[in-house]
Amino acid sequence: MTAAPQPLQPPVQPTAHASRGPARPPLDGRKAMIECRGVQKYYGDYHALRGIDLTIREGEFFSLLGPSGCGKTTLLRTIAGFEGIDGGVVLVDGRDMANVPANVRPTNMVFQSYAIFPHLTVAENVGFGLRRDPRSRAEKAAAVEDALGMVGLKGYGGRAAHALSGGQRQRVALARALILKPKVLLLDEPLSALDRKMREQMQVELIKLQRQVGITFVLVTHDQEEALVMSDRIAVMFEGEIAQLDGPEALYARPASRRVADFIGVMNFTPARIMGGGADHVTVAVPGFGTVDIPAANVSRADRGDAGPSIGFRPEAATLLPAGAEAPGRVTEGVIDEVVYYGDMTYYDVIMDGSDAYDGVPHEVRISMRNVFGREVPDVGTRVRVSWSPGSLVLFR
């Protein structure tokens, strides 16, 4: 693999930096905790899972990401044992889960609705799964208090469950699952009911918690930012199939298909014509960008229904140059068509010169720039020079 395309600016994902804590040992050598082999699931005529193959390693923070209806929750419920499968095999910790009911699987779940028992106190909720635990009553109470402390709810044990806020319910649900020391913790959209600030706080807390307990976490989410922030690896699913399984950086920088690229973050797409190529690159003509050699590592596939080949790049992969400035990469020119100001950064929609060469319609590209104090935000209609490098373009063919 050639050098990874280096975005000229860091990605505009503030939480991503806040949470990428100390480097963790590589997961490559670890044993498989969950293995799905050709898992099929039908609801009547509806083909919900179309041959899912994946391996989740011990201690991994794994995310299933996709739009609603893509089968991610079905897959999670299949692992939990709430749904049977119509083909394939699911192994948890090397053991075939066929005919193993949900209540004896080594997995625990945090439900989307949290499923806090409303007739029990917080402590009774957390201790629900300890009924057959041989420990004494006092030891169990101490374990419950420890679990509550782990999620920051020390002293809340006596409260009625229905008197809790959304964030507190979430923590109770976590404590209730983790107290049983499962091999796998399954999280079904656990943060979707929280407001933005709370969600970002819980993302960081979940990552810390996962590193602390070392349990394999499998998270289902439709929020690509959440998946990028929290996961070691992400499986992007569309229509019952895994479209790409990769780490967050690879997923963001080199999406396997145009559809994945479109789902993860913002990406500009511009139609392209393939002119030729070599062993390590493909030469394409891109209206507004000229002729570009795309590194072979950056060549992905198009999806069914795409009009033809296209190139894509992230808004932060290009820079608007101040007048007269020199840039290391290539420079093309255009006109600012729209300015969207976000405080910390600004989106500029730029119509590149010659971008209408392909089909007679000018195509605009979105470029994001960090705002710097003292630097003027250019206005609509300003002619600008745009700096970019071929290594940060992805070709979908």
Added chain:
Amino acid sequence: MATANSTETGQGLRLIAPPLLYAILMLAVPLLTILAYSFFKDGYLTIVREFTLENYRATWADPIFRTILARSLMVAAMVTAVTVLMAFPVAYFLSFVVAPQRKALWIFLITIPFWTSYLVRVFLWKVILGFNGVINSGLKTIGLIDEPLKFLLYNTGSIVMTLSHSYAPFAILPIYVALEKIDRSLLEAGRDLGESRLMTFWRVTLPLAMPGVVAAVLIVFIPTIGDYVTPTVIGGGKIPMVANLIQAQMLDIDNKPLGSAIAISAMAVVAVLSLLFLFLNRRFLRVRA
């Protein structure tokens, strides 16, 4: 703000005035009359308007009243137990097994018994259970018995059977509503936390269904204590309940003050028992989000 509120209150009062007036006239006034009568003296065919506690003393000193009240409570308790125990599986089936689009049809079917009057239904049970009734003639025809079975009618069992059937929908519906309100993910959570289906039912479903069960118990228990028709028709008058006693005092013997005292005493007992029952189940009835 105060004016706006008082206007709204006035509007509300005007809106509910007709039914309120009706309720006061038809419920509160007769009830207060009965209460007043119970403290008056009986002057054979007339009522002497002098305060006395003699009626209550006579009521509670009378062993017949105590026996009949105890029997009424017993029958009502049996009816309640049978009705609620049989209604729970029906409500459970309705809530958990029947497909959502069929639920309305099932609820409709359950209310069909209400299409005929209560009296007609009670008489139908007599036709079914009677000496020459459906069961006896049926069993005779297929040769299982030579003589009609006499234990079918005119006993406590037949009263319980008849009343249970009559009050079944009243028990099914509140339990069904309570079961419907249970978030299904709670049951999955119970399983996920290591409990079998049976234990999940015991630890999650049943406690959460208890508000419905409590409502069903009260809805069945309170009216059956005062039931008057079934003991007469199905019990054949041989097993009088407290309502029959009141009827006898009020109309046959024409001792309205004593009849009123019996009625108020029975009401007080039912009220105390109901409140006690609510108190015992208070932990299931806490507000929930």
